[in-house]
Amino acid sequence: MQVQHQLGADIMFAFDECTTLHNTRKYQEKSLERTRLWAKRCLVEHGRLTEARSHRPYQALFGVLQGAQYEDLRRKAASDLAALDEDDVCFDGFGLGGALDKANLGTIVSWMTSELPVNKPRHLLGIGEPDDLFVGVENGADTFDCVAPSRQARTSAVFTLDGRVNISNAKYRRQFSPIVDNCDCYTCVHYSAAYLHHLFASKEMLASTLATIHNERFIVRLVDQMREHINAGTFYDFKNEFLPRFYFKRLEKNA
Numbered sequence: 001m002q003v004q005h006q007l008g009a010d011i012m013f014a015f016d017e018c019t020t021l022h023n024t025r026k027y028q029e030k031s032l033e034r035t036r037l038w039a040k041r042c043l044v045e046h047g048r049l050t051e052a053r054s055h056r057p058y059q060a061l062f063g064v065l066q067g068a069q070y071e072d073l074r075r076k077a078a079s080d081l082a083a084l085d086e087d088d089v090c091f092d093g094f095g096l097g098g099a100l101d102k103a104n105l106g107t108i109v110s111w112m113t114s115e116l117p118v119n120k121p122r123h124l125l126g127i128g129e130p131d132d133l134f135v136g137v138e139n140g141a142d143t144f145d146c147v148a149p150s151r152q153a154r155t156s157a158v159f160t161l162d163g164r165v166n167i168s169n170a171k172y173r174r175q176f177s178p179i180v181d182n183c184d185c186y187t188c189v190h191y192s193a194a195y196l197h198h199l200f201a202s203k204e205m206l207a208s209t210l211a212t213i214h215n216e217r218f219i220v221r222l223v224d225q226m227r228e229h230i231n232a233g234t235f236y237d238f239k240n241e242f243l244p245r246f247y248f249k250r251l252e253k254n255a
């Protein structure tokens with residue numbers, strides 16, 4: 001808490017133990033209690049530091065929910081941390097964390113979100129694949145963070161509406177249009193796919209930077225569009241239009 005207050009982080013996360021799906025049920029129970037006690041200590045210290053640094057902008061503190069694949073533990077984590085109140089210091093939002101297998105992501109997120117207050121943000125930790133973002137949003141997650149878009153960009157994998165493509169492939173050598181037509185990112189506004197292909201072939205550092213800018217923008221635009229479609233009442237229309245096109249190649253391979 002002290003380090004995060006010194007850094008001036010806008011959103012801080014309470015200390016938690018991130019378990020795996022392979023830990024025993026008994027271990028998960030013990031670990032969950034440890035995380036709850038740490039959450040209490042974090043709130044107390046956060047309250048003290050907020051008061052001591054009251055001339056600084058407020059820093060929000062989120063509690064992190066664990067519980068692996070167990071419904072009762074996930075629900076308990078959510079209701080326990082939502083109820084914590086240390087001298088009127090409560091969590092400002094919640095991080096949905098820990099071991100989440102892709103197949104059960106939506107179910108596990110919905111167990112937690114159904115126990116959480118509706119007026120506080122829910123942040124789904126470490127999720128960034130387009131299909132997982134739809135599942136997260138559908139089940140009540142508000143915000144996300146993930147290394148995947150930048151990590152993939154560094155290996156020349158860039159996002160398009162027709163899925164992830166490898167810009168190092170020969171077919172992009174002479175594509176003098178942007179990676180994605182009408183993409184408003186810095187990379188697409190200024191450079192062609194062919195130029196990015198050339199940078200990766202020449203092992204230029206700039207290749208990773210430009211590809212990362214494009215992938216990050218692609219993901220941010222995707223969640224912006226989800227929000228617009230939620231407001232317009234057309235979220236599922238958007239989902240049914242976006243996902244089949246984005247994963248078409250994968251569907252084709254499995255057919």
Ligand SMILES: [Zn+2]
Pocket residue numbers: 179180183184185186187188189213214215217
């Ligand atoms: Zn772009």
